[in-house]
Amino acid sequence: MPSSHHDAHPYGRSSDDVRRRDQRVRRIRRLRLTQLVFFSVVALALVAVGAYALQELRTPPAEPGVIAEKTFGTGAGEVTCPEPGALPLEPADVQVTVLNGTSRSGFAGRIAEDLTARGYTVAETGNTSKAGARATIVYGPEGYLAALSVQAQVGEAELRLDDREGTAVDLLLGEGISNLTEEAAANAALAEPAAAPEGCAAG
Numbered sequence: 001m002p003s004s005h006h007d008a009h010p011y012g013r014s015s016d017d018v019r020r021r022d023q024r025v026r027r028i029r030r031l032r033l034t035q036l037v038f039f040s041v042v043a044l045a046l047v048a049v050g051a052y053a054l055q056e057l058r059t060p061p062a063e064p065g066v067i068a069e070k071t072f073g074t075g076a077g078e079v080t081c082p083e084p085g086a087l088p089l090e091p092a093d094v095q096v097t098v099l100n101g102t103s104r105s106g107f108a109g110r111i112a113e114d115l116t117a118r119g120y121t122v123a124e125t126g127n128t129s130k131a132g133a134r135a136t137i138v139y140g141p142e143g144y145l146a147a148l149s150v151q152a153q154v155g156e157a158e159l160r161l162d163d164r165e166g167t168a169v170d171l172l173l174g175e176g177i178s179n180l181t182e183e184a185a186a187n188a189a190l191a192e193p194a195a196a197p198e199g200c201a202a203g
Contacts, residue, residue: 079161080142081200085193088148091119095168096150098122101131102175111173114180115153123168132158134176140164144197152189155181159197 096115100108108125116122130136135157139147144159146167151157154177180186 078141079144079197079199081196082145082194086145087192088152088190088194089145089167090190091115091149092121093167094146094149095121095123096146097124097126097168097170099126099128099131099170099172101128101172107173111171111180115150115171118153118180118183118186120150120153128172131172131174134158134174136160136172136174138162138164138170138172140166140168143167143169145194148194149190152186153180 098108098112098115100106108127112122112125135154136159137147137150137154137157138160140162143164143166146169147159150169150171151159154171157171181189
């Protein structure tokens with residue numbers, strides 16, 4: 001029985017019991033609030049990670065083994081005129097990048113293998129949206145004879161001059177091309193003296 005009227009509780013509990021009960025309630029509330037904040041932060045982090053992962057999945061990866069789509073300089077240099085009677089460069093002296101502008105997967109790789117078999121050095125393969133109907137060969141001011149060498153392998157192809165340095169060229173494959181020119185015909189074209197490019201006197 002309580003020793004003092006002041007220590008008694010109307011429901012038969014001491015004031016100390018009530019204080020301890022109140023303290024436990026406050027601690028439980030603080031714990032629950034802390035847990036709520038923690039799990040809210042975790043949920044927001046998971047939402048952010050999920051959104052990032054979804055964005056990554058929606059972005060198509062580059063085709064394995066190829067470079068990203070290539071862009072070209074808009075400026076055109078002044079072509080270096082070849083000597084009269086000059087021949088297209090020998091395949092061993094030409095470095096070419098092969099870019100697929102068609103809907104055929106792996107097409108640049110196949111053409112690159114064929115060019116390598118004919119003695120060309122393939123620097124890279126990749127994709128492009130800049131190809132014409134058949135094929136386009138992009139070359140710099142010093143690369144005219146190299147461009148003619150590659151043109152001999154693909155037949156009719158547009159020649160496009162830009163401002164790159166050196167003799168390396170890019171071959172842009174369009175929907176109108178399916179294979180290289182027959183090797184005998186290509187060799188015959190390589191043996192023909194180069195026609196003078198626009199702006200150069202004919203040899």
